[in-house]
Amino acid sequence: MSRLSSTTECRIIQHAMGKTCTPLNPQRIVTSDILSLANLIALDIKPIAAGVWSPIEGTMEIPHLANKIQGIALHSFSNQPNLEKILLLKPDLIISISLPSLRGVYKQFSQIAPTVLIPWTEISRDWKQHLKETAKVFGKTEVATQLLNGYYQRVEKLKQALGTLHKYPQNNYTQPFQASFVFVSDGLYLAQRNSFSATILNDLGLLSPKLLNNLALPISDESLPTIDSDVLFIGTYQQSDRSTLERLQRKPLWSKIKAVQQNQVYFVDFQTWYGSDFLAAHAVLDDIEKYLLKTSKLVKGSQ
Known part of the structure; x- marks a missing residue:
């Protein structure tokens, strides 16, 4: 002791x-x-x-x-x-x-x-x-409960604003769009179902059901077009990774990514989206509000 x-x-x-x-x-x-x-x-x-x-x-x-x-x-x-x-x-x-x-x-x-x-x-x-x-x-267990309740209330409001609430019977519900977090750390990685950012996207109903129960999946240059999310949030781990991202963006395969074609790629802070703490979760929601609520074409079909 x-x-x-x-x-x-x-x-x-x-x-x-x-x-x-x-x-x-x-x-x-x-x-x-x-x-x-x-x-x-x-x-x-x-x-x-x-x-x-x-x-x-x-x-x-x-x-x-x-x-x-x-x-x-x-x-x-x-x-x-x-x-x-x-x-x-x-x-x-x-x-x-x-x-x-x-x-x-x-x-x-x-x-x-x-x-x-x-x-x-x-x-x-x-x-x-x-x-x-x-x-x-x-x-302070009651304080933690209140904080998490506040988080879920904010998520529900954001879901409504994005038009992603389950407005139809469960078996007929179709996600209006999907979002993913990609980060560069000596290579490109797609955050998977067990990652911090994925839990938030999942709470919002935006997570792709195709993701694996891992933290991250390496993405080769050749497999760039397989990132089929409608929206991509991208972060870089270190300063040197920014040049790696710029190199990837110059490749012809980059333009075949669905989110790139739809002009729905947003650059965010890596530490925040990989943060894994309560305040980082709210900062991720801040980014989602900032970038997606202004993008009305994503939600028109489900309003």
């Missing part, structure tokens, strides 16, 4: 590495990752610092958190958190996602402060469940 600093009152939290006695009202929380950082902010809990990794060398930009992280110290790391920096921060609670790499430093974390590893791989990267699991640590 992790040690508890100064106070004797605590909340016992069971997690992947055992039990941790967490302070009831922690004041100096440190997170090891953007996912935990974002969900804490969503729950109206402000950590003093967070470890982040940015795909853009030399920066720690987090677009969907840009206006929400003032006063939070961001520390960059590549493979492992900087334990020395965390120690100097004198945290009273450390929050991390349960990834193998972070499980490996759990012992060191727990020697600095009480540490909780929030389930991630164990819950199949379910971002909604992760929010709930994070809320449990702070006794």
Whole structure:
């Protein structure tokens, strides 16, 4: 069990590495990752610092958190958190996602402060469940429920605006159009059914039933025309991937993609669409509203 600093009152939290006695009202929380950082902010809990990794060398930009992280110290790391920096921060609670790499430093974390590893791989990267699991640590399960209810209410309103509600009997319902997220990371990938962005598109009724139960599927240059979604959202992982995307766009096969032919290709932020946290989900909905609600030709047939 992790040690508890100064106070004797605590909340016992069971997690992947055992039990941790967490302070009831922690004041100096440190997170090891953007996912935990974002969900804490969503729950109206402000950590003093967070470890982040940015795909853009030399920066720690987090677009969907840009206006929400003032006063939070961001520390960059590549493979492992900087334990020395965390120690100097004198945290009273450390929050991390349960990834193998972070499980490996759990012992060191727990020697600095009480540490909780929030389930991630164990819950199949379910971002909604992760929010709930994070809320449990702070006794805020009702807040998480309210947040998710608000998300679903927004989804329903957007479905109505897009004309994608199930207005007909289920067996006669036909999707008016489909949307996909494609990203470039040393090659082109089509996000699949288990990916973060796909869960949101699926909630909206826009996800292609052809997608596999994976996170992402590599797409070769030759198979570009097989991307048959009506709408494509595209993000680039690193700065260098932008030149790869430009090269793909110059290929004749690019013009055979259905969404390209329909002029329905939109460039979005990779970190947001791959974000996997509650605030990123709303940022994805922001993009969908921004780009699709103005595109009336997509929804005329189903209004």
